[in-house]
Amino acid sequence: MNVTQPIGLTVVYDNNPFKKGLQADWGFSCYIKGLEKSILFDTGKNGQILLSNMGALDIRPEEIDLVVLSHDHLDHTGGLEKLLKKNPKVEVWLPEFFASSFKELVRSHGAGVAEVDRFHRICKGAFTTGVISGWIKEQSLILDLPQGLVLITGCAHPRITQIISLTQDLLSKDIYLALGGFHLAGYQDEEMGEIISQFRARGVKKVGPCHCSGENSRVLFAQEYKEDFVEVGVGKEIAVQ
Secondary structure, eight states: OOOOSOOOEEEEEESSOOOSSOOOOOOOOEEEEESSEEEOOOOOOOHHHHHHHHHHOOOOGGGEEEEEOOOOOHHHHHHHHHHHHHTTTOOOETTTOOOOOHHHHHHTTTEEEEEOOOEEEETTTTEEEBOOOOOOOOOOOEETTTTTEEESOOOTOOOEEEEEEEEHHHOOSOOOEEEEEEETTOOHHHHHHHHHHHHHTTTTTEEEGGGGGGGHHHHHHHHHEEEEEBOOOOOEEEOOO
C-alpha cells in the first residue's frame, strides 16, 4: 500500500557538510518521518556526534520507532549504543549475519531485534531489500510512495546498479529517488559514465549520492541530472510530497 501524506528525509550523519552548526564525520544516518513509524536508517560512527546533530535538527531520540542497519561496519552502527541509552524501546532491524554479541548488546538495553534475511515489509510504506550478496553483504531501505520508490543505501557494497535493479524487480515500480552511499569513490570517468547510463536506463528520476560515493561521482551525477540532482550532506532535509 502506498503512503499518501508527505514524507520527510533528514540526513543526520554524513561526511559531507551541508548545514551550518552540524558536525560532518565519516559515516551515514538518515531519519525518515511521516510513515506509520519513524525510522532511523544507520547510526553513523560516533554516538555523541549523532545525538548532537539530531538535537540541532530538532529530532528527539524518543520519537524514533525503528532503527534499520544496512551492514555491520562501524561508520553505520557506531552511534547505536548511545541512541539506545536515550531510547531503549526501539526495534532494531539488522541483517541476520550480525555477530551474536552485537544482537545481545542491543537486547541488553531493552530494545527488540528483528533479524533480516530476505525482502520484508517493515511498516506501511517501508521495506527492506533483504540481505543482498556481494563482496560485503548489505540491506537497503525502500519507501513505497505515490511519486515512486525512494531507495536509501548505506554503502551499496553489492553495487548500486544491482541494488537498483533488485529494488525495481521486488516492487515493480520506478525509483523516484536514490539516496545514500553509492560506494563509487575512485571510479574513473568512463566507469562512472556507464553507471550513470544504467541509472538513466532504469528510469531513476532523482539522485542524491553522499557518504562513500566520492566527489567525482557527485560532480558527474550533478552534470547529468541537473535539477534532479539532490545535493546531500549532514543536515539535508528532503520533503517528498
